[in-house]
Amino acid sequence: MPANLTPDYFKAEEWYRSATTHDEKILAMEKMLAVIPKHKGTEHLRADLRRKLSKLKEGPAQKGKTKQVDIFHVPRTGAGQVVLLGMPNSGKSAIVHALTNAKVNVADFPFATHAPVPGMMKYEDVQIQLVDMPPITDDFVTPGQVGTYRTCDLIAVVIDLAEDVEEQLLILLDFLETRNLLADEETPAVDAVGNSLGRKTFCLCTKADIALDGAFELAQKSCDRPLEFVKISPETGEGMDAFRRFVFDQLEIIRVYAKPPGKPPDMDDPFTLPIGADVHDLARTIHRELAEKLKSAKAWGTDVYDGQNVHLTHVLHDKDIVELHFS
Numbered sequence: 001m002p003a004n005l006t007p008d009y010f011k012a013e014e015w016y017r018s019a020t021t022h023d024e025k026i027l028a029m030e031k032m033l034a035v036i037p038k039h040k041g042t043e044h045l046r047a048d049l050r051r052k053l054s055k056l057k058e059g060p061a062q063k064g065k066t067k068q069v070d071i072f073h074v075p076r077t078g079a080g081q082v083v084l085l086g087m088p089n090s091g092k093s094a095i096v097h098a099l100t101n102a103k104v105n106v107a108d109f110p111f112a113t114h115a116p117v118p119g120m121m122k123y124e125d126v127q128i129q130l131v132d133m134p135p136i137t138d139d140f141v142t143p144g145q146v147g148t149y150r151t152c153d154l155i156a157v158v159i160d161l162a163e164d165v166e167e168q169l170l171i172l173l174d175f176l177e178t179r180n181l182l183a184d185e186e187t188p189a190v191d192a193v194g195n196s197l198g199r200k201t202f203c204l205c206t207k208a209d210i211a212l213d214g215a216f217e218l219a220q221k222s223c224d225r226p227l228e229f230v231k232i233s234p235e236t237g238e239g240m241d242a243f244r245r246f247v248f249d250q251l252e253i254i255r256v257y258a259k260p261p262g263k264p265p266d267m268d269d270p271f272t273l274p275i276g277a278d279v280h281d282l283a284r285t286i287h288r289e290l291a292e293k294l295k296s297a298k299a300w301g302t303d304v305y306d307g308q309n310v311h312l313t314h315v316l317h318d319k320d321i322v323e324l325h326f327s
């Protein structure tokens with residue numbers, strides 16, 4: 001009996017083939033099993049997949065002692081990590097080049113970038129990590145690439161406004177969707193320990209200086225996901241400052257300046273915390289063990305008068321200054 005496998009199944013299979021980490025392979029195989037048509041013709045294949053899946057879940061095979069280096073694992077530094085996703089030649093490296101000091105390869109030919117390249121982008125006094133990536137196409141993804149997106153804070157879907165925006169959106173969002181990378185509030189996909197698989201995503205429309213007529217509006221209109229859109233041109237600088245601010249807002253973080261008792265606050269190097277963090281969270285960020293000895297705190301900034309004594313559960317705001325007293 002014919003198996004009549006569907007495009008969804010083939011996409012999941014493609015994900016499995018391009019997955020290089022053990023966890024990613026499990027996720028991909030679970031997806032294959034979830035989307036495979038369930039009829040007599042696929043009975044053997046399903047049994048085979050279930051067998052392979054339980055083998056995978058037993059743990060990775062031990063292959064000698066050599067440790068493999070995963071070039072797609074980019075350790076996060078700074079206040080947040082933003083990873084670019086785009087088609088060949090769409091302008092990803094030019095964005096990272098314009099906003100950071102990273103040594104990226106901007107080139108007028110496709111597939112110029114082969115591995116992730118992180119750089120630090122400054123927004124006021126905050127450092128945010130931007131990661132340049134190799135391109136993807138509708139039928140090519142570098143093996144292991146999905147791993148970089150899986151652990152980032154924000155995915156920037158780069159759309160070249162000088163090319164077919166609808167086609168780019170279709171391919172790029174499909175890549176994210178088939179790998180459970182699009183955060184979906186209605187049906188949040190989670191891993192074995194309950195962490196969300198989807199990442200917060202926005203569309204970064206670039207090459208505004210040579211955009212086709214109405215391309216930005218068309219991209220917004222043809223996107224069937226509730227994503228935010230930003231327009232930039234690294235070439236002319238258009239929208240670049242607004243983009244830094246946008247990324248800071250999207251990360252949903254605040255800056256807090258620590259003030260040692262009797263001394264001025266350190267205004268050069270803020271601590272960054274998630275929106276909603278309180279005084280105790282700040283103490284934990286500064287020093288996990290000392291945090292248990294936190295006795296009292298004074299704050300300057302939003303909703304307090306200067307130097308007000310605040311409770312340890314006092315919720316902090318962007319640019320607050322806090323003086324911590326330990327017992």
Ligand SMILES: Nc1nc2c(ncn2[C@@H]2O[C@H](COP(=O)(O)OP(=O)(O)OP(=O)(O)O)[C@@H](O)[C@H]2O)c(=O)[nH]1
Nearest residue numbers: 089090091092093094107108111112113135207235
């Ligand atoms: N006019 C104009 N050209 C741009 C802009 N951004 C990038 N380019 C040009 O577009 C070409 C591709 O830019 P890259 O940044 O190398 O593209 P990429 O997405 O990194 O390409 P891959 O590494 O192949 O994925 C280069 O010739 C750039 O000079 C822009 O804002 N305006």
Ligand SMILES: [Mg+2]
Nearest residue numbers: 092093112113
């Ligand atoms: Mg590149």
